[in-house]
Amino acid sequence: QLQLVESGGGWVQRGGSLRLSCAASGFTLHNYAVAWFRQAPGKEREFVAAISWSGGSTNYADFVKGRFTISRDNAKSTVYLQMNSLKSEDTAVYYCAASKLVAGNTNVIDWRYWGQGTQVTVSS
Numbered sequence: 001q002l003q004l005v006e007s008g009g010g011w012v013q014r015g016g017s018l019r020l021s022c023a024a025s026g027f028t029l030h031n032y033a034v035a036w037f038r039q040a041p042g043k044e045r046e047f048v049a050a051i052s053w054s055g056g057s058t059n060y061a062d063f064v065k066g067r068f069t070i071s072r073d074n075a076k077s078t079v080y081l082q083m084n085s086l087k088s089e090d091t092a093v094y095y096c097a098a099s100k101l102v103a104g105n106t107n108v109i110d111w112r113y114w115g116q117g118t119q120v121t122v123s124s
Contacts (some may be wrong), residue, residue, distance in 0.1 A: 002026045002113050004096050009118030012086055016122070020081040022096030022115060030074035033101045035111055036081045038092035038120075045095070047106040049081060059103045063089075088124040093117040 008020040022034060035050035049070040050059045058070055067086075072079040076124035079096060107109075 003066070004098055004113055004115035006094060006096050006115045008015040009094060009120045011121045013122065013123050014086060014088055016086050017082070017084045018120060020083065020094055020096075020118060020120070022048035024077040025059075028072060028123045029077035029079070029098065031100065032098040032113075033055075033103050033105075034070075034072060034079040035103070035106075036070065036079075036094060037097060037111075038090075038094045039117075040092040043092075043113060045108050046093070047108070050103040050106070052103040053100075057103045059106070061106075067111075083120070086122045087118065089120050091120060091122045093119050 003025040005023050012018050031053050033052050036048040037045050038048050039045040047061050048064055051070045051072050055072045067084050069082040095117045096115045099112040
């Protein structure tokens with residue numbers, strides 16, 4: 001079964017940093033674009049960032065631009081989300097998703113494979 005596994009979530013104070021990881025299981029990630037989404041309780045899932053299969057193209061939601069950086073290491077079948085200057089509004093479950101799409105696609109329904117999510121809690 002194709003699976004993505006997120007890790008690296010946790011509790012952090014406002015202004016702090018976390019690095020999330022998304023590791024592929026059951027498939028090779030190098031030929032997939034990967035995106036990060038997040039979902040707070042009672043809220044809809046929203047796009048955060050995406051990266052092309054080669055890592056040559058990235059796309060960020062406006063609310064994270066300049067604070068978050070998405071990157072990938074295809075040799076490790078892992079995608080990262082470095083989150084700096086975290087705000088309380090960033091508190092959510094963060095999910096990674098993979099599909100054979102371009103990184104500019106921000107539509108949730110267009111992403112085929114999803115991880116189970118990792119909780120990020122930012123204290124104010």
